[in-house]
Amino acid sequence: MAEKKILTYSGLKKLEAELEDLKVNQRREIAQKIKEAREQGDLSENAEYDAAKDEQRDIEARIEELEKLLKNVEVVDEDEVELDTISIGCRVKVHDIEFDEDMEFAIVGSTEANSLQGKISNESPVGRALLKHKVGDSVVVETQAGDITYVVLAISRQGE
Numbered sequence: 001m002a003e004k005k006i007l008t009y010s011g012l013k014k015l016e017a018e019l020e021d022l023k024v025n026q027r028r029e030i031a032q033k034i035k036e037a038r039e040q041g042d043l044s045e046n047a048e049y050d051a052a053k054d055e056q057r058d059i060e061a062r063i064e065e066l067e068k069l070l071k072n073v074e075v076v077d078e079d080e081v082e083l084d085t086i087s088i089g090c091r092v093k094v095h096d097i098e099f100d101e102d103m104e105f106a107i108v109g110s111t112e113a114n115s116l117q118g119k120i121s122n123e124s125p126v127g128r129a130l131l132k133h134k135v136g137d138s139v140v141v142e143t144q145a146g147d148i149t150y151v152v153l154a155i156s157r158q159g160e
Helices: 009-038 047-071 125-130
Strands: 005-008 073-076 090-096 101-108 119-121 138-143 146-157
Touching: 005 009, 005 101, 009 047, 009 073, 047 073, 101 125, 119 125, 125 138, 125 146
Parallel strands: 005 073, 101 119
Antiparallel strands: 090 101, 090 146, 138 146
């Protein structure tokens, strides 16, 4: 049996919207591109046709990937997350002792992780180390570059 993937409710809605767009809009658009490319004649030397078929394969592969993921998902509703300890679905403000700076992370499942958006996975070294800690706790994160010490300043709901 496949391992359950953890998603926040907002992450689930985002993936469901992407899947709907792929099935309804993208499939229709690519079918139209293939039809137009076919009308140009000889398919053996038709670059537009080949490109459209490649794009169709990519779309179908992404649909299959999303359907598989969504069949085996555990959803964490950010609105129901307890804020006494750090858990998946919450936002955490920490203070980095070494660099004397504050940082914020949203703790999410690995599927939603995006460091550019400040979303870190519960499976990452930082995410794993922060889980179950409380405001005021010092947390040591073991990384390849050495240990990093954070002090938990605040725990809130995502979007707050």
